Amino acid sequence: MKKLVKNNVYWVGYMDWELETFHGEDYSIYNGSSQNAYLIEEGKTVLMDTVWTPHRDDFIENLEKELGDLHKIDYIIAQHGECDHTGTLPALMAKIPDTPIYCTANCVKSLEGQYGKNGWNFHVVKTGDTLDIGNGKKLIFVEMPMLHWPDSMATYMTKDNILFSMDAFGQHFAVAEMFNDCADQALLWKEALKYYVNILNPFSPMCLRKLDEIEKMNLTIDMIAPSHGVIWRKDPMQIVRKYREWANAYQEDRVTIAYGTMWNGTEKIAHAIADEIHRQSPSTVVKVFNVEKADKNEIMTEVFRSRAIAVGSPTVLNDVLSGVSGWLTFLKSLRFKNKKAGAFGCYGWSGEGNKILQTRLKEAGFDVIDENIKSFWNPEEEDFSKIPAFVTALIGTKEEETQPKPVKWQCPCGYVYDPEKGDPSQGVKPGTAWEDVPADWTCPVCHLPKSAFFKVE
Secondary structure (H helix, E strand, C coil): CCEEEECCEEECCEEECCCCEECCCCEECCCCEEECCEEEECCCEEEECCCCHHHHHHHHHHHHHHHCCHHHCCEEECCCCCHHHHCCHHHHHHHCCCCCEEECHHHHHHHHHHHCCCCCCEEECCCCCEEEEECCEEEEEEECCCCCCCCCEEEEECCCCEEEEECCCCCCCCCCCCEHHHCCHHHHHHHHHHHHHHHHHHHHHHHHHHHHHHHHCCCCCCEEEECCCCEECCCCHHHHHHHHHHCCCCCCCEEEEEECCCCCHHHHHHHHHHHHHHHHCCCCEEEEEECCCCCHHHHHHHHHHCCEEEEECCCECCECCHHHHHHHHHHHHCCCCCCEEEEEEEECCCCCHHHHHHHHHHHCCCEEEEEEEEEECCCCHHHHCCHHHHHHHHHCCHHHHCCCCCCEEECCCCCEECCCCCEHHHCECCCCCHHHCCCCCECCCCCCEHHHCEEEC
């Protein structure tokens, strides 16, 4: 059955109470989720997105009951091609094959790539394009590339002042009452933060620019209707304010310690580091996780909140534990900014583990301290005696925190311009300051223009 959102706008999605993982097995879900689709019944009838393939029969059956005839649908809006929002399209279009589908050019590529070239009636839209839906109301389209796919867009409905925001501002959280003011607030904000960190954080610079762009459009937003989780109707801009805060290299006075261990030696060091942090800085919140046992999404949410992390592993086969290695790969993909990191671990024979950890942490964008705890077999008093200096270097002092940080320029693809190296392949000599790099220079990795780069500290 459809549920009223506002006036002639209804929720017709799927409440997925049993969902446990998302993106394959990559995202853990403990409080259910929802695939939000919306039906607008003004002068024109508009279907805003669909649901995941496993629920397509229920979805189509419900639409037929509500509308009487699927041919009453005048327009379909596909805001994002990922299958949790478009999985029903092939079955639906088999019934109403000529219905116009409004989406971005990249979304056309996504849909045809996933479902084949079926001759669907695509209408490509860009930011600022509008669609008249009758009764004096329009839909205004806003491209949202990389929030979180290149094909993403949002849609604003005039008069009702609803922003259908697609994956932005959502959560994997099932709330039967649908609205943010009806939800358990502690769970809502926990899930909203987890969603941002594990799905959207890599695109924080684009998020900030898009928030600025939407602000300049001077839209009155009374409600934000994302594609997962609650609909924001009470103070809907509170989630926008949080996104602006989270996207700006967010951190709190927290430290996360993440480790893997074979025979508990590295675990002992992890616990000793936690104790020393509490001794040196009692107000600092410390979280300790065994990365091979704990939920990686929950760990990353804590890393996001932290100003520093310590990562440990024993040396195994001239490397680190495979579980730690996989975790580090995920850590790098989330592109955290403005955080320190340190390495620790035990070894029995070759002892490369700490250097490998330090290298991987640098590659992940962390400011890695030189100090490290390297214990031969099991930690002894000599090893524990090094922990105070390690912690001091990791959490710093109040004076250090006030020092200005060097500014770098980074491409959305992750490439960081290094003035010392320049880019000789494009005629930019070593030692060339960013301000002196030619305006027509492009990223050597993905070839985006200089104007696409953003400041990082």
